[in-house]
Amino acid sequence: MYNFFFYAVPEHFPFLLQGALVTVELSLISMLLGTLLGFFLAVGRLSARRTLRWPLDAFVEVVRDTPLIVQLLLIYFSLPEAGIVLSAFWAGIAGLTLNLAAYLSEVFRAAIVAVDKGQREAAISLGMSPVAVYCRVIIPQAALASLPTLGGYFIALLKDCSLVSFISVNELLRHATIVISDTFDSMDTYIMVAIIYFMMSFVSARIIRYIELWLTPSNRRATISVPLTMDKEGAR
Amino acid sequence: MTEPRPPVLMVRQLRKTFQGNAVLKGVDLSLHEGEIACLIGPSGTGKSTILRCLNFLEQPEGGEITFFGQTLCAEGGNSNIFRIAPPRILQAARARMPMVFQHFNLFSHRTVMENVVEGQVVVLRRGRAEARDRARDCLARVGMLERADFYPDQLSGGQKQRVAIARALAMSPALILFDEPTSALDPQLVQEVQGVIRDLSAEGMTMLIVTHEMRFVRSIAHTVHFCEGGRIAESGSAADIFGPNAPPRIQTFMEVAHG
Ligand SMILES: Nc1ncnc2c1ncn2[C@@H]1O[C@H](COP(=O)(O)OP(=O)(O)O)[C@@H](O)[C@H]1O
Ligand SMILES: [Mg+2]
Numbered sequence: 001m002y003n004f005f006f007y008a009v010p011e012h013f014p015f016l017l018q019g020a021l022v023t024v025e026l027s028l029i030s031m032l033l034g035t036l037l038g039f040f041l042a043v044g045r046l047s048a049r050r051t052l053r054w055p056l057d058a059f060v061e062v063v064r065d066t067p068l069i070v071q072l073l074l075i076y077f078s079l080p081e082a083g084i085v086l087s088a089f090w091a092g093i094a095g096l097t098l099n100l101a102a103y104l105s106e107v108f109r110a111a112i113v114a115v116d117k118g119q120r121e122a123a124i125s126l127g128m129s130p131v132a133v134y135c136r137v138i139i140p141q142a143a144l145a146s147l148p149t150l151g152g153y154f155i156a157l158l159k160d161c162s163l164v165s166f167i168s169v170n171e172l173l174r175h176a177t178i179v180i181s182d183t184f185d186s187m188d189t190y191i192m193v194a195i196i197y198f199m200m201s202f203v204s205a206r207i208i209r210y211i212e213l214w215l216t217p218s219n220r221r222a223t224i225s226v227p228l229t230m231d232k233e234g235a236r
Numbered sequence: 237m238t239e240p241r242p243p244v245l246m247v248r249q250l251r252k253t254f255q256g257n258a259v260l261k262g263v264d265l266s267l268h269e270g271e272i273a274c275l276i277g278p279s280g281t282g283k284s285t286i287l288r289c290l291n292f293l294e295q296p297e298g299g300e301i302t303f304f305g306q307t308l309c310a311e312g313g314n315s316n317i318f319r320i321a322p323p324r325i326l327q328a329a330r331a332r333m334p335m336v337f338q339h340f341n342l343f344s345h346r347t348v349m350e351n352v353v354e355g356q357v358v359v360l361r362r363g364r365a366e367a368r369d370r371a372r373d374c375l376a377r378v379g380m381l382e383r384a385d386f387y388p389d390q391l392s393g394g395q396k397q398r399v400a401i402a403r404a405l406a407m408s409p410a411l412i413l414f415d416e417p418t419s420a421l422d423p424q425l426v427q428e429v430q431g432v433i434r435d436l437s438a439e440g441m442t443m444l445i446v447t448h449e450m451r452f453v454r455s456i457a458h459t460v461h462f463c464e465g466g467r468i469a470e471s472g473s474a475a476d477i478f479g480p481n482a483p484p485r486i487q488t489f490m491e492v493a494h495g
Contacts, residue, residue: 118340121293121337121341127328127355137345
């Protein structure tokens with residue numbers, strides 16, 4: 001205990017935090033790119049003709065049926081043989097993004113399909129073009145519906161980032177390995193790593209919850225003087 | 237009744253099948269400016285399908301629809317092929333005959349105000365300021381201006397339907413289609429929606445209304461069409477249809493519907 005608080009923490013915590021910062025960067029960038037790619041995958045798989053659809057379906061299937069770590073190793077070690085050389089960091093981003101996109105495309109697809117038929121019909125019956133129906137009604141509602149799931153995927157991603165230590169990205173877990181090889185103190189180091197992961201996930205979950213609440217339509221109106229109008233209505 | 241002007245809407249021999257099941261077997265219908273026509277009849281006889289074919293939410297399979305002199309679908313030419321007008325024309329026609337649904341179908345992610353602005357901006361390309369002005373006007377007409385910043389899930393059924401009517405009104409429609417606008421409402425909310433429709437009738441709005449509320453039909457309709465077996469089986473003025481000399485099958489229907 002004494003050793004942990006008065007030696008290990010002050011000595012190595014800052015270095016581990018540096019790694020954690022990279023983990024956060026990896027997560028945020030992959031989340032952003034993965035969400036975008038996943039969205040286009042979902043729309044493509046729903047709307048494209050069969051000939052265009054099957055490669056997309058196949059991609060999603062292959063990604064979902066192979067381990068992320070294998071995908072990362074392939075991207076980092078095998079792609080260079082095909083002439084595509086990525087730094088460890090960007091190979092990590094690429095792997096995490098492709099993986100996330102495949103899963104999210106399923107999430108988005110389900111959300112798009114689940115939008116109430118009446119919403120589509122209302123939009124059509126106002127004279128909207130199919131594109132307008134999609135952009136103005138279907139997509140916004142599907143996006144709102146996928147938000148909670150998206151948050152869950154972000155937390156999972158944050159932890160999946162530890163896998164990119166295998167391709168030598170200097171993120172949290174890899175920094176931990178470095179500390180351990182210096183100090184041979186694996187116990188204290190892994191406790192610190194666990195604490196940092198926990199804090200990152202915990203804080204992310206709070207932030208995500210906050211974003212969700214903020215984006216939920218019926219909460220956004222909160223600042224308007226509701227009681228006043230309610231009273232008026234109630235009075236008549 | 238002699239009408240100098242051609243009808244706003246003219247339907248001839250409209251046909252539609254669902255999976256081999258002939259639902260519309262030749263519907264004839266016409267509607268003049270300022271006319272309020274009610275479509276009544278037993279459930280499952282195709283009343284909704286008629287409305288949904290008029291704005292092409294369903295694709296009709298035969299017959300002719302003319303709206304403001306524009307042919308939306310027709311069979312003809314030398315080969316007698318059934319043709320439907322291109323999407324742009326259908327979209328423009330829909331904007332001029334918006335529909336009010338049984339289950340309201342307000343855009344759930346948008347406020348009352350945004351619901352009424354949406355079609356004006358996206359379809360009619362009105363500026364936001366103009367659209368908001370008009371939306372305010374329409375919301376005031378249905379008594380919903382005070383709730384402009386509410387979301388649909390914060391409204392009662394009657395209020396939702398009034399907003400849906402305002403959304404239709406905002407399109408400056410030539411005709412509004414109503415598909416059982418009060419059927420999903422609690423009994424005490426039916427009146428407020430019927431009241432709004434009554435106000436529109438006083439302003440001369442052309443409306444085609446599917447409903448089971450016979451007292452309402454009797455008080456508002458200029459023309460009543462009785463739908464049965466995939467056709468308009470009887471048509472007449474409200475007085476004809478509800479009078480003592482009504483056709484027997486309508487009397488039977490009324491007895492079943494009303495007791
Ligand atoms: N999308 C559809 N697919 C298959 N059958 C349908 C569909 N829509 C309506 N029908 C059938 O068409 C008939 C007429 O339906 P509808 O127009 O809703 O009647 P109404 O509005 O008069 O109660 C019913 O038998 C119904 O089952
Ligand atoms: Mg119906």
